[in-house]
Amino acid sequence: MRRILLSLSFMVAILAVRGTAQETAHLSLDASKAGAKIDRNLFGQFAENLGHGLYEGIWVGPDSTIPNTRGIRKDVVTALQALKVPNVRWPGGCFADQYHWRKGVGPAAQRPATLNSAWGGVVDSNSFGTDEFMDFIQQIGSEAYVSVNVGSGTPQEASEWLEYMTAAAPTALAKERAANGHPAPYTVGFMGIGNESWSCGGDMTADYYLSQLKIYSRFVNNDNPAQTGPSKMLKIAVGPGFPETEWTEAVMKAWQHHDWSWDFDGLSLHWYTTANGWPVSTPSTGFGVEDYGKTLKSTLFMDEFLRKQETVMDKYDPQKKVALVVDEWGAWHAPLPGTNKDCLVQQNSLRDAILASLNLNIFARHADRVRMANIAQMINVLQAMILTDKEKMVLTPTYYVYRMYLPFQDATFVPVDFDPGTVHRDGITLPRVDALAARDASGKLWLEITNLDPEKPVDIDAEITGMAVKSAKGEILTAPAVDSVNTFAVPNSVVPKPVSAKVKNGRLALTVEPKSVTVISLEP
Numbered sequence: 001m002r003r004i005l006l007s008l009s010f011m012v013a014i015l016a017v018r019g020t021a022q023e024t025a026h027l028s029l030d031a032s033k034a035g036a037k038i039d040r041n042l043f044g045q046f047a048e049n050l051g052h053g054l055y056e057g058i059w060v061g062p063d064s065t066i067p068n069t070r071g072i073r074k075d076v077v078t079a080l081q082a083l084k085v086p087n088v089r090w091p092g093g094c095f096a097d098q099y100h101w102r103k104g105v106g107p108a109a110q111r112p113a114t115l116n117s118a119w120g121g122v123v124d125s126n127s128f129g130t131d132e133f134m135d136f137i138q139q140i141g142s143e144a145y146v147s148v149n150v151g152s153g154t155p156q157e158a159s160e161w162l163e164y165m166t167a168a169a170p171t172a173l174a175k176e177r178a179a180n181g182h183p184a185p186y187t188v189g190f191m192g193i194g195n196e197s198w199s200c201g202g203d204m205t206a207d208y209y210l211s212q213l214k215i216y217s218r219f220v221n222n223d224n225p226a227q228t229g230p231s232k233m234l235k236i237a238v239g240p241g242f243p244e245t246e247w248t249e250a251v252m253k254a255w256q257h258h259d260w261s262w263d264f265d266g267l268s269l270h271w272y273t274t275a276n277g278w279p280v281s282t283p284s285t286g287f288g289v290e291d292y293g294k295t296l297k298s299t300l301f302m303d304e305f306l307r308k309q310e311t312v313m314d315k316y317d318p319q320k321k322v323a324l325v326v327d328e329w330g331a332w333h334a335p336l337p338g339t340n341k342d343c344l345v346q347q348n349s350l351r352d353a354i355l356a357s358l359n360l361n362i363f364a365r366h367a368d369r370v371r372m373a374n375i376a377q378m379i380n381v382l383q384a385m386i387l388t389d390k391e392k393m394v395l396t397p398t399y400y401v402y403r404m405y406l407p408f409q410d411a412t413f414v415p416v417d418f419d420p421g422t423v424h425r426d427g428i429t430l431p432r433v434d435a436l437a438a439r440d441a442s443g444k445l446w447l448e449i450t451n452l453d454p455e456k457p458v459d460i461d462a463e464i465t466g467m468a469v470k471s472a473k474g475e476i477l478t479a480p481a482v483d484s485v486n487t488f489a490v491p492n493s494v495v496p497k498p499v500s501a502k503v504k505n506g507r508l509a510l511t512v513e514p515k516s517v518t519v520i521s522l523e524p
């Protein structure tokens with residue numbers, strides 16, 4: 001009997017050890033192999049006139065008790081400066097195709113109140129207009145990506161808007177801008193020609209949109225004399241928002257035969273992560289591992305989506321002159337209970353941070369074609385970087401991913417060989433790990449590892465050649481639960497912490513915790 005009990009306890013001990021046994025992922029990378037540049041514009045953001053994204057999130061007005069610079073809140077500006085946001089897309093989204101820029105310039109008291117019919121029919125004071133947007137962009141050190149109104153505007157209206165923003169010569173519109181306090185022309189880095197023209201932008205056929213695109217491309221131009229050559233404004237055409245490729249076929253085929261009179265530099269692509277499809281139903285807090293798995297599974301579709309569209313683009317543009325611009329992406333969860341459904345307010349959890357890293361890694365692997373992306377959206381809307389409530393502000397887990405990824409901006413992609421392994425749970429199979437490596441301008445090597453496994457840590461064993469690595473240090477972002485969030489009351493539940501990593505004989509060893517994002521710098 002004693003022997004049976006002893007062998008039983010031995011088996012239990014073995015099972016216990018097996019249950020917690022660590023997984024190991026073997027990676028290898030040759031730091032001397034250089035891929036495409038990971039364009040810093042992949043870390044762009046999107047700020048639409050929607051809910052509290054602009055009003056309250058950015059704009060509180062000069063008379064607010066919330067500390068501000070010319071009406072723009074200081075806490076938000078300081079937080080965004082730290083992210084080196086390369087570009088901000090504004091004013092929409094669906095809102096762009098109903099926006100008439102003239103209503104948002106000039107003395108605040110004279111601006112008309114309008115209805116935001118794209119998002120809940122709320123009254124818009126128009127106090128955040130072109131000059132306020134440009135002020136915001138300059139305060140955070142970013143570049144403007146404006147979407148012009150094709151759906152309910154005219155080429156003339158859009159052309160005059162560009163002239164207002166960019167003309168240096170003393171035209172009437174340049175003088176008007178000067179009278180509004182801005183004598184020097186603004187820089188506009190990117191111009192989107194319409195938004196989702198196959199749906200909220202006017203429900204156009206591809207052929208109808210193409211006829212508009214050609215006209216806008218021909219007549220809506222940047223007049224800033226400094227924006228020539230490499231700093232010319234890039235024009236971005238509406239692209240797909242669904243996996244089918246007919247729209248891309250039509251637009252790219254036309255582009256292949258374009259003459260001198262029209263052109264575009266980028267094709268937009270929109271894809272949101274909605275774990276249960278539309279209408280969205282996945283909660284942004286209080287969910288479990290099953291919802292976590294479904295959401296990550298759904299987000300990984302981005303890779304296949306890009307491949308499909310790239311195959312068509314490669315057919316008509318083998319030299320990859322036209323960039324694929326993923327100017328709306330991110331998690332779209334159910335609105336937070338108690339909020340106005342038209343404001344698209346959701347919390348942002350560790351799950352969203354992991355989802356962000358997976359998408360950024362996908363974009364980096366497609367960097368030869370995908371050269372710009374804008375997460376939706378910057379503040380208080382969808383997968384936000386920042387949440388505000390009147391004077392309060394909190395940084396989300398997604399914010400910290402963007403901060404951890406700073407070294408990847410404009411770094412050179414280095415391919416990583418690895419077997420991602422698999423995690424099976426609730427009928428869903430996910431890769432266990434994901435990895436991204438790049439070299440920055442100073443020659444430093446950076447390695448990112450995402451551990452998707454919600455329960456098990458993973459030992460990383462990375463063989464590094466092509467560079468003599470002497471030391472490694474880094475940060476890990478994780479939290480007790482997949483739905484851990486930062487709140488105004490408890491803002492530091494999901495924040496990066498230092499992680500220890502060892503380097504010996506060209507091998508890097510570290511353990512990455514379950515459900516985590518880790519970025520390591522490897523120093524020569």
Ligand code: AHR
Binds near residue numbers: 092195196328376
């Ligand atoms: O980001 C919210 C909305 O999603 C945008 O306005 C629209 O372009 C997309 O459908």
